Amino acid sequence: MHALLSDIRLVVFDLDGTLVDSVPDLAAAVDTALADLALPMPGEAKVRDWVGNGSRILMERALEDALGEAPAAAFLDTAHERFLSRYGEAPCERTRLYSGVGEALAGLAASGRRLALVTNKPAAFIAPILRATGIERYFGMCLGGDSLPRRKPDPLPLMHVAKHFDVAPAHCLMVGDSRHDIAAGRAAGFRTLAVPYGYNHGEPVAASRPDEVVESLAELV
Ligand SMILES: O=C(O)COP(=O)(O)O
Ligand SMILES: [Mg+2]
Numbered sequence: 001m002h003a004l005l006s007d008i009r010l011v012v013f014d015l016d017g018t019l020v021d022s023v024p025d026l027a028a029a030v031d032t033a034l035a036d037l038a039l040p041m042p043g044e045a046k047v048r049d050w051v052g053n054g055s056r057i058l059m060e061r062a063l064e065d066a067l068g069e070a071p072a073a074a075f076l077d078t079a080h081e082r083f084l085s086r087y088g089e090a091p092c093e094r095t096r097l098y099s100g101v102g103e104a105l106a107g108l109a110a111s112g113r114r115l116a117l118v119t120n121k122p123a124a125f126i127a128p129i130l131r132a133t134g135i136e137r138y139f140g141m142c143l144g145g146d147s148l149p150r151r152k153p154d155p156l157p158l159m160h161v162a163k164h165f166d167v168a169p170a171h172c173l174m175v176g177d178s179r180h181d182i183a184a185g186r187a188a189g190f191r192t193l194a195v196p197y198g199y200n201h202g203e204p205v206a207a208s209r210p211d212e213v214v215e216s217l218a219e220l221v
Contacts, residue, residue, distance in 0.1 A: 001111065002220045004191060004212050010167040011108055012158055012190070013139075014176035015119035015126070016051055017198025019101050019217075020133060022121075023048050024094035029087035030062050036082050039066040051199045052178045054120040054145040059083050084122065091125045092132035098197065100218030105138045107221030116161045120145035120152055120180065140165065153180040155188035162188065175217070182208035193220075 005011075016022045023044055031041035042062055050061040059080045063071035071079070108115060115138050119126060123144025130136035141161055145151040148160060162172050174185030177198025182205065185192040194210035195217065206213050214220065 001107075002212075002214070004173065004193060005108075005113075005220060007171055008113065008173045008191065009171045010114045010116065010162060010165050011173045011175060012116045012118050012161055012185075014152075014174075014178070014181045014198075015117055015129070016121060017177035017200075018098075018175060018181070018195055019117075019135065020095050020097055020129060022092075022095045022129070023051060023199065025091055026051060026058070026087065028090065028093070029083055030058065032086045033059070033079060033082035034062060034066060036086070037079060039063075042066070048199055049202045052120065052180055052201060054151060055083055055087070055122055056080050087125065092129050095129055095133065097133050097135065098195075098217070100216035102135070104217035104220045105135055109138050111221075114165050114167065115139050116165070117142040118152065118157045118161060118174075118184075119143070123147050153183035153187070155184050158184050158188035158190060162190075177205060179203070179205065179208040182210045185210075 013019055027044040027047035030047050034041050042065055050058050060076055063079055117139045121144055123146055126142045126144055141164055143157045148157050150156045162169055169189030172190040173193055174181055174190045175193045177195050178200045182192045192210040193212045194205040196205055196213055
């Protein structure tokens with residue numbers, strides 16, 4: 001086990017960009033949603049930098065890019081509905097686990113630690129993706145960006161999970177790919193660990209000063 005885990009009893013994982021590379025499917029849904037609205041398709045590279053604050057803000061960034069100005073609220077609502085419908089049709093066609101994730105989850109679970117998932121993506125998409133990638137059984141609790149009144153970088157979902165498992169924050173670890181994960185973890189009183197391969201608005205996640213950065217989650221076990 002990694003030294004950081006010695007007094008950790010609960011490990012909370014981010015999903016997009018940490019456990020799964022979901023951008024191919026997210027980008028396909030953004031592209032088709034914009035095409036439905038007769039707007040140009042942004043493609044994967046741009047979408048990669050827009051993921052991290054939930055699907056509504058993802059679509060706000062996409063519309064702003066396509067229109068050259070901030071979208072009207074009603075148009076954003078329409079576009080967000082299009083995105084949810086398109087993503088719901090195919091949330092895991094090309095979404096894949098990052099290397100090392102399977103070993104890490106199996107090893108941590110076997111060690112008796114509790115595992116949970118806190119993502120900013122809508123909760124409805126969590127189970128289909130965990131099922132398709134074969135990792136659903138590891139998580140005792142999963143929260144989405146719309147599960148509670150506030151989402152990451154607010155610490156609320158992390159505090160909720162720690163309370164659910166009755167583990168003090170000092171014995172909890174947040175594992176994520178973005179500054180929102182690190183900020184939420186720190187604010188909740190958790191230890192924090194980052195992976196550098198995910199989505200962080202084009203910036204290195206190390207700039208958020210997590211307690212540790214690992215190239216692969218396999219290094220945890
Ligand atoms: O859907 C998003 O915006 C990001 O999701 P994540 O919190 O799992 O990285
Ligand atoms: Mg993420």
